[in-house]
Each structure stands twice: as C-alpha cells, then as structure tokens.
Amino acid sequence: MHEIKISRRVFIGATAYIVSAPLLASIFSSKNQIHKIVDNGQFFNAKELTILTDIAEIMIPKTDTPGATDVNVSSVLDGLMVTWAGEKTKQQYRYIISQLDSIAQATYQQTYSHLALSIRQKLIVELDKTAFDKQNTALSKSYRKLKEMIFHVYYTSELTNPDFVLIPGGYRGDITKNELTAIQKRGYL
Amino acid sequence: MNQYNQTKTNDEYDVIVVGSGITGGWAAKEFCEKGYKTLVIERGRHLDHPSSEYNDMKAPWQLDNMGLAPEELTEQGRYSQLRAKKGVLKSDSIQFFVDDKEFPYSHPKERPFMWTRGYQLGGRSITWGRQVLRWGAKDFAANAKDGHGVAWPIGYEDLAPWYDYVESYIGVSANKDGLDVLPDGVFQTPWEMSSAEKHIAKKWAEHYSDRHLIIGRSANLTEPSALQTGLGRGKCQARSYCQRGCTFGAYFSSLSATLPSAKKTGNLTVVTDAIASTVDYDEQTGKASGITVIDAKTKKQRSYKARVVFLCASALASVQIMLNSKSKTFPNGIANSSGAVGHYIMDHFMGVFAKADVLGLEDKYSYGRRPIATYVPNYRHEKTEDVDFIRGYGFQATAGSRPNSGTTAKSVGIGAQAKNAAKQAKPWQFKALMYGETLPYFDNKASLHPTKTDQWGIPQLHIDAKIGENERKMIKQAAADIEEMLKVAGCSNIKISQADLEKHFTLGKRTHEMGGACMGSNPATSVLNKWAQSHDVENLFVTDGACMSSCATQNPSLTYMAITARAADYAAKLMRTGKL
Numbered sequence: 001m002h003e004i005k006i007s008r009r010v011f012i013g014a015t016a017y018i019v020s021a022p023l024l025a026s027i028f029s030s031k032n033q034i035h036k037i038v039d040n041g042q043f044f045n046a047k048e049l050t051i052l053t054d055i056a057e058i059m060i061p062k063t064d065t066p067g068a069t070d071v072n073v074s075s076v077l078d079g080l081m082v083t084w085a086g087e088k089t090k091q092q093y094r095y096i097i098s099q100l101d102s103i104a105q106a107t108y109q110q111t112y113s114h115l116a117l118s119i120r121q122k123l124i125v126e127l128d129k130t131a132f133d134k135q136n137t138a139l140s141k142s143y144r145k146l147k148e149m150i151f152h153v154y155y156t157s158e159l160t161n162p163d164f165v166l167i168p169g170g171y172r173g174d175i176t177k178n179e180l181t182a183i184q185k186r187g188y189l
Numbered sequence: 190m191n192q193y194n195q196t197k198t199n200d201e202y203d204v205i206v207v208g209s210g211i212t213g214g215w216a217a218k219e220f221c222e223k224g225y226k227t228l229v230i231e232r233g234r235h236l237d238h239p240s241s242e243y244n245d246m247k248a249p250w251q252l253d254n255m256g257l258a259p260e261e262l263t264e265q266g267r268y269s270q271l272r273a274k275k276g277v278l279k280s281d282s283i284q285f286f287v288d289d290k291e292f293p294y295s296h297p298k299e300r301p302f303m304w305t306r307g308y309q310l311g312g313r314s315i316t317w318g319r320q321v322l323r324w325g326a327k328d329f330a331a332n333a334k335d336g337h338g339v340a341w342p343i344g345y346e347d348l349a350p351w352y353d354y355v356e357s358y359i360g361v362s363a364n365k366d367g368l369d370v371l372p373d374g375v376f377q378t379p380w381e382m383s384s385a386e387k388h389i390a391k392k393w394a395e396h397y398s399d400r401h402l403i404i405g406r407s408a409n410l411t412e413p414s415a416l417q418t419g420l421g422r423g424k425c426q427a428r429s430y431c432q433r434g435c436t437f438g439a440y441f442s443s444l445s446a447t448l449p450s451a452k453k454t455g456n457l458t459v460v461t462d463a464i465a466s467t468v469d470y471d472e473q474t475g476k477a478s479g480i481t482v483i484d485a486k487t488k489k490q491r492s493y494k495a496r497v498v499f500l501c502a503s504a505l506a507s508v509q510i511m512l513n514s515k516s517k518t519f520p521n522g523i524a525n526s527s528g529a530v531g532h533y534i535m536d537h538f539m540g541v542f543a544k545a546d547v548l549g550l551e552d553k554y555s556y557g558r559r560p561i562a563t564y565v566p567n568y569r570h571e572k573t574e575d576v577d578f579i580r581g582y583g584f585q586a587t588a589g590s591r592p593n594s595g596t597t598a599k600s601v602g603i604g605a606q607a608k609n610a611a612k613q614a615k616p617w618q619f620k621a622l623m624y625g626e627t628l629p630y631f632d633n634k635a636s637l638h639p640t641k642t643d644q645w646g647i648p649q650l651h652i653d654a655k656i657g658e659n660e661r662k663m664i665k666q667a668a669a670d671i672e673e674m675l676k677v678a679g680c681s682n683i684k685i686s687q688a689d690l691e692k693h694f695t696l697g698k699r700t701h702e703m704g705g706a707c708m709g710s711n712p713a714t715s716v717l718n719k720w721a722q723s724h725d726v727e728n729l730f731v732t733d734g735a736c737m738s739s740c741a742t743q744n745p746s747l748t749y750m751a752i753t754a755r756a757a758d759y760a761a762k763l764m765r766t767g768k769l
Contacts, residue, residue: 058603058604059603060603060608061604061605061608063608080257083253084254084257085260086260089260121604125603128601128602128603129601132601147598151597151598152255152257153255155598155612156249156255157250158248158250161249164249166247166248168428168556168558171556171557171589172381172557173383173555173559173589174387175553175555176552179554180556184556189556
C-alpha cells in the first residue's frame with residue numbers, strides 16, 4: 001500500500017474543491033425562511049453556520065443571478081477559517097455572529113435563527129449602516145471584516161464569473177459591445 | 190525532477206556564474222554556447238519549467254484561499270516588506286518571493302529600504318515586470334554632463350548591437366516609435382492600445398512635441414521566432430498572469446529561455462541551494478580562484494574553482510558577496526581598492542500617482558488581459574528655465590480595460606439593490622505612475638552590518654538610501670505635469686496623489702535597485718571598467734544591476750542583459766587568447 005502524504009499546499013488547495021461541493025446539509029424552515037445547518041463545519045459550529053449562511057444570503061440574495069447560498073459562501077468561509085484566517089479574524093467572526101444572536105435576544109427576545117426573515121433583514125441592514133457610521137467599535141470592525149470576506153468569496157466564485165476566460169488568446173482594446181459579445185459567445189478571438 | 194547536470198566534488202569550471210536570474214541566465218547561455226564549461230550557482234531551490242509551482246492555469250476560484258495570502262504570515266511578522274508593496278503578496282505567487290523574516294537584511298529604522306528577492310532557479314526573472322526599454326544616448330551621458338556619480342565608460346553606440354542581440358533572442362513586442370530618448374529595436378507585433386489610450390495619445394501628439402504616450406515594450410511573445418518555438422516557447426495568450434509563472438513560456442525568463450539554451454550545449458552545470466558566500470582571491474595570481482558556497486540545507490561550506498567569475502546575483506546580493514570577500518589585498522572586500530563597492534545605490538522613485546476618467550468612449554470595450562502597460566518616456570532630459578532640477582521622469586500608465594463600479598464590500602449597502610448596482614461598467618479610467626531618476630548619490634550605500642548575520646553566518650546587508658532635494662523637486666513638477674497633461678487630453682475627474690515630501694521616501698519599491706559596483710574609466714573612483722570587468726581583479730565581472738553608474742528612468746533589465754552578453758563576449762575572447 002502506498003503511503004499518502006498530504007502536504008499543506010495540497011490541503012490548502014482543497015478549498016477550491018469546497019467551492020463547488022454540495023456542502024452543509026440544512027433543513028429549510030418555511031416558517032421563517034432560514035436554512036438551519038445540521039452539522040458542524042471545520043471551524044464554525046452548526047449554529048454559527050446557520051447564522052453565517054443567513055447573513056451572507058441577506059447581504060447577497062438570489063435575484064436573477066446566484067445568491068450567496070448558491071455559491072456556498074458560508075462553507076467556503078468555514079474552510080478559509082482553517083487555511084487562511086489568523087487568530088484575530090477567527091475571534092472577530094465568532095464575535096460578530098454571537099453578537100447578532102445577543103442583539104436578537106435583547107431586541108426581540110428570540111434567537112437570531114427564530115426571527116422572521118423581514119426582521120433579520122432589517123437587523124442586518126441596520127448593522128451595516130451602523131458599522132460604517134461608527135467604525136471604531138469592535139462590533140463595526142468585526143462586521144466590516146466579515147462583510148468584506150463574504151463579498152470576496154462570492155465575487156471570486158465560478159458561478160459569479162460566467163464571462164471569465166482563463167486563456168483569452170489575445171487582446172483587443174478597441175471593440176464595440178457587439179464585437180465583445182460575439183467573442184465571448186464563440187469563446188475565442 | 191532536476192533537469193540540469195549536478196556538480197561533483199572538486200570539479201573545475203571555465204566559468205562560474207553566481208545567480209540564475211535574468212543576467213545569470215544570459216551569462217550561462219553565452220559561455221555555454223561558446224564552448225565553456227559553466228557552473229551556475231543558485232542560492233534558492235530548484236525549479237523546473239514548466240513547473241508545478243506555476244499557478245497560471247488556475248481560475249480565481251481555484252487558487253489557494255481564493256487568492257489570499259494566509260493571515261498567519263502577518264501575525265508572525267513575515268513578508269513585511271512584500272506586504273508593504275500593496276497587491277503583491279497573494280497566494281498565486283507568494284512561493285516566488287522571499288520572506289524577509291527568514292532572510293533578513295538591515296536598514297536604518299527611520300529609513301526603510303525595500304529589497305524584494307526571489308530565491309529559486311530563475312530568480313526574479315519569474316516575476317519581473319517584462320517592460321524592456323532601451324536607454325538612449327542622453328541617459329548614458331547624464332553623469333558626465335551634470336557631474337553626479339561616476340561618468341559612464343560606455344555610450345549608447347557601444348550597447349546598441351547588444352540590445353539588438355538580446356531583443357532578437359528574448360522576443361520584444363513593441364512599436365517603432367522613432368524617439369531618440371527611447372531608441373527602437375528588434376520588435377515583434379506590438380500590443381494594441383485601448384480606445385482610451387489611443388484617445389490620450391492622439392491628444393498629446395496634437396498638443397506636445399516632447400511628450401508621447403506609447404504602448405509598452407514587453408518581453409511577451411506575439412510572433413515567436415523559430416528559435417523561440419524551438420525552446421518550447423509559445424505566443425502570449427493575454428492572460429496577464431505572468432507573475433504566476435507561464436506554462437507557455439510566453440514571457441522571457443531564465444527558466445524558459447537562457448538556461449534551456451545553455452543546457453542544450455552540454456556545457457552547463459547548475460547547483461541550487463548553494464549560497465555564494467565569497468569570491469575567493471588568490472594572492473599569488475592576483476585573480477579570483479572561484480566561489481565558496483554554504484549549502485542552504487546542511488550549512489556546510491564548499492568551494493568551486495574557475496578561470497572566470499561572473500557575479501549576477503542581483504545588484505545588492507552581488508555587493509554583499511563582494512564586501513564579504515575579504516583578503517590581505519582587499520581587506521574591505523574584493524575589487525574594492527576604490528572604496529566604491531556598495532556606494533551609489535539607486536532605484537526609481539514614484540512620488541506621483543494620477544487617475545482620471547476618459548469620457549465619450551462608453552460604447553468601447555476590451556477583451557483579454559494585456560500583459561503590459563503604456564509608457565510616457567522621459568521628456569525632461571534637458572533642464573528648462575521653468576524647472577529647478579536635473580535628469581527627469583516618465584510615467585508608466587494604463588487604461589487597458591474598462592473598470593467597473595466595484596461592490597459595497599467596503600462601504601454601506603447590502604441586498605438586492607446593492608448587488609444589482611455592483612460591477613457595472615464605468616467609463617474608461619487612465620492611471621499614471623511617475624518613474625523618476627534618482628541621482629547616483631555616493632552616500633546611498635549598502636554595507637555589511639557589523640554584528641547581524643543570517644542563519645548561515647553571513648553578515649546581513651545594511652542598506653541606507655534616500656532621495657534628495659532634486660528628486661523632491663521632480664515629484665512636485667511631475668504632479669503639475671500630469672495634471673496638465675490629463676486636462677489637455679480632455680479627461681474628467683482628475684485625481685493627483687503626491688508623496689509627502691516631508692517624509693522618508695522608501696527606495697526599492699520598484700525592484701529596480703541598482704548600483705553598488707559602478708562602471709567607470711577611473712579605477713580610483715569606480716569598481717568596473719567598460720566591460721563590467723573589475724579594475725582590480727581581471728577575471729571578475731559584475732554584470733547585474735550593481736554595475737550601473739546611473740539609473741535613468743527606464744526599466745533596467747534589458748540593459749543588464751545587453752551588458753551581460755557584451756561582457757561575456759569580451760571575457761570569452763580574453764579566454765580564447767589566453768589572457769584570462
């Protein structure tokens with residue numbers, strides 16, 4: 001039998017696999033439209049992943065293009081906590097997730113995941129405004145860092161870059177929209 | 190798998206080349222092709238070409254950590270200089286850069302210097318900028334004209350045939366622009382300018398006689414020659430992932446071109462993980478006898494002997510080796526009777542960044558990722574009445590593709606509305622970065638730290654360099670110039686950022702560090718003669734950036750390569766006639 005050694009580089013590379021893998025088994029609650037994650041992740045526990053998945057989807061909802069859940073933002077982020085995140089980031093992400101639950105409890109006397117979707121959306125919108133308005137608080141710093149990473153994961157994903165061409169084959173710097181569309185359609189210059 | 194011959198104990202070579210980067214590769218190729226047994230010593234690890242370390246065939250979502258460098262590096266204080274170089278420290282290419290915590294160097298606390306290194310076979314030729322610009326006659330004449338630094342012992346005419354020779358081999362895509370300040374050469378098809386760049390170039394041509402926007406001159410193949418395809422190199426695919434390594438060999442590097450050429454001759458031997466510690470000097474013969482290395486892994490010392498030694502380790506690394514090579518004759522470092530080794534350290538300085546919208550071209554788009562920017566050659570060689578500085582500056586600029594509106598990742602806004610507004614096409618935007626010529630100041634120097642050593646016991650290099658009043662005056666004028674030029678081009682939303690002239694300006698950021706063993710005619714004031722050959726030790730040549738007597742404003746690698754090929758040709762003639 002061959003001995004298999006998994007290098008750190010290969011291990012980190014596994015993140016790419018996670019992006020397209022169907023991860024995070026969940027139960028969808030039709031009552032308040034939340035995906036309740038069933039299992040713990042590599043870093044976040046199931047409860048944290050439930051909140052994280054919901055925050056990401058509220059930030060970047062499915063419209064006529066994929067939403068954060070469609071591109072597995074929370075599961076990719078969970079993997080990145082192991083391969084990318086430093087200690088401070090890990091603390092900040094856990095902190096902001098726990099704070100959301102605390103805010104929900106204090107304001108609505110319910111855990112975050114029991115709130116109605118409209119309430120959760122209001123809460124995140126308010127948090128977004130406050131975080132950029134008062135940037136020196138721990139809450140703001142943690143929220144802004146989490147938001148930045150959710151956006152990075154989403155906008156770097158394959159599903160959100162349908163026009164990306166790894167090997168363009170050449171460069172044209174002075175073309176019309178129609179010419180560009182035609183090139184993209186045939187896939188080569 | 191190591192693709193090159195391995196060294197044997199007590200082997201003797203005709204030539205030892207220290208360094209396998211852009212000049213080391215050239216020295217190796219030239220000597221091997223002329224029939225000389227050549228040993229290349231590289232301090233970094235072996236790297237194949239193409240390499241499994243290249244990440245050029247990965248989409249953004251396939252990169253380690255979605256392209257981000259692990260945060261633990263920051264927490265551990267690693268790669269601090271590279272992190273300061275915004276946008277460079279990424280997971281797609283971090284393996285080709287050196288961690289300054291693991292490989293420290295020194296600088297005054299209040300005057301940081303940025304020394305970017307790449308310890309692998311091929312050195313920094315894997316990650317270089319590929320902008321290949323000839324120097325003009327005025328650049329070589331500058332020191333003699335204004336009295337700064339040491340006058341160049343060569344002029345443009347001396348180097349012109351060697352520029353031809355190098356360009357023919359490496360492949361340069363460029364336009365023949367007919368400018369004295371930036372002589373034309375042997376070019377392949379140029380990259381196209383974008384509609385915005387064409388617009389600006391046209392406006393400037395209408396308004397100015399001395400300021401030109403031209404397409405960059407790039408060492409990316411657009412019409413590969415038979416020689417280039419014979420080396421397995423292919424046409425550039427406009428991915429602009431050059432810094433990740435190129436599986437197609439479309440941009441020139443030692444790995445894709447010169448080392449394979451050298452290998453074909455059967456005369457090349459490469460040793461990696463071998464840190465050149467000293468150039469060994471024979472008091473009897475008055476010549477360099479070879480190189481002593483420290484094995485990077487075992488830390489054991491060993492020596493190699495040769496008739497001729499070429500230092501091509503990169504400007505500062507070669508200076509470090511020279512200063513560390515002490516003997517009875519040269520107590521302050523080999524070939525240093527002048528005391529000039531380590532002095533006249535230079536780099537290009539930026540100081541001004543400008544951006545502006547180019548309106549009216551909203552129906553125009555681009556396709557592909559062009560691997561080179563546009564360029565504004567130095568138009569300030571001659572001191573005019575309206576300015577109070579000498580030398581000059583140019584700009585590296587680009588509007589290669591339409592920008593988009595970005596996202597609200599770092600600003601207020603979430604939900605469907607923010608998402609729908611994200612990444613929408615914006616008007617063309619033109620960006621320009623000043624490239625100024627730093628004068629060759631004797632006091633800008635690299636020396637061996639008196640107490641600090643690296644993990645192999647080699648004294649750390651202490652680099653102390655700063656810009657002077659001349660450079661500060663240039664920054665002020667460059668800011669005014671580019672603002673005027675953007676207005677002339679009819680640009681909107683012009684934004685000019687100028688460096689704080691009261692603060693230290695960190696040199697080394699352009700990775701164009703030069704000087705330290707300058708060429709000159711007088712052995713009392715310079716280290717090397719017109720062949721980049723030591724005045725003191727006739728079989729020692731230094732042909733990397735250390736040999737430069739001034740830095741002009743052009744990216745220097747093409748000139749390093751031309752100087753190396755010329756020096757190798759000269760050294761080979763001396764060897765053939767028994768003079769070396």
